Amino acid sequence: MEALQREIADAAVFEDEFRFDPEPLTNPLAASAAAATAETDVSADSATSQPTVVGVDQSFLTNDAGDQDRALSAVVAMRGGEVVERVHAVTDLETPYIPGLLSFREGGAILAALESLAVEPDLILFDGSGRIHFRQAGIATHIGVVRDVPSIGVAKSLLCGRLQGETDNLSAGTRVAIEADDSVDAPEGTVLGYAVQTRQYDSPNRYINPLYVSPGHRVGPETAADLVLGLGGTYKLPEPVRLADQYATEAKHEFLD
Template identity: 40%
Template sequence: MMFVLKASKWIAPKTLEEAEHIQNEMFKHLVLCPFDLSNASLIAGVDVSYTNNEALGIVVVINRNFEVVEVISQKTKVSFPYVPGFLAFREAPVILKCFEKLQFKPDLALLDGQGIAHPRKLGIATHIGILLDIPTIGVAKSLLCGRCEKPEKVGQATEIKDKNNDIIGYCYLSKTGTKPIIISPGYKTDLKSSLCIVQALLNGYKLPEPVRLAHYYSQKLKT
């Protein structure tokens, strides 16, 4: 395994109270710092889809030319209910199994979900980043918490602010005729670099290419 888990006890809580406690503990390990995309030769996109009580995890690794280097899929039974704010406990197990199978280690990962734009700043991107000690960015399709003005033109980013008026991410309009995407740093990235990286990885679609490809394969391989 190329990645070493920091603490496996942070994966499988038995109650929501325990899950919240884990998130609060993990927050102490959160690191936000600039990340330069030029330092990433391989970038992963991560997505999870569901069929009945089974989760299909996908990790796609691409290079800087948007060429697919590796696609990993893994199916597992879902063991944690869907509860907003606790998605990581539902999806992390299958995502971690995908990373275990990778032949090529990515320098950065973009996940379909939240980073710090989360009530406890522990969305799936932050959770996975801390567990695997890999820089991550969350790219979500909807706002989980905070408030922002809707961007009016393609390429415009508006700040997402939490109840303390702190900036926790951006609402970004990436393509005409689509809804904005929610961008927030996960781990070992920061606000500015997460926005710049997502912008650089757009390839004519709503989602940045690593996440778009992961979503594509999650739908293709689900059947």
């Protein structure tokens, strides 16, 4: 498995190499301008239209014995701020959770769900790391390379790497670089991603933890951070991922029949 991850990492592109225009997603003004255009100009073609951004998240189902035996992957596709499609898939679990090998546990369900998706993703956001991984092949990188689709890893906690500064009480919109340390299969100092503060309390006493954003495939670290900030809504997680998260728990309960 580790050998496969090294191959995945070798095939991965940790720099911008996507076709869509990131402006409408990164710049609020461009976004509203594009939205206005979309409403009034029915002839907007694919070159002008918003990219399809997909959020992916998993939940788990338990058997009669109470053990987690199946993974449910929820996929939510959005365009211009609107949900255009939602699909989910359930597959049997074969691997236990082992830090660094998450893609082998959840990858099957994710790929199954993505295959049933009708729209073509321009960008996929995953709940988990991308390049911030011992062998630079977190789940976002793994799936991104397998599907050869631009992808970004959005994790709620740090797997490895060294923060280049304090992340306590960062202001919303700011970031702190995360560099490779000796636990990572990359030259020391390589920028693996960023701790990104998408939301923050207006005033003191308590603070919100940042998200750990890293390139999955065909997206550079700075752009990955920019996109996560641009795709943010009212919550801490970028909207596509938050909705996938919500759908994962929702579909899980519907499964009780």
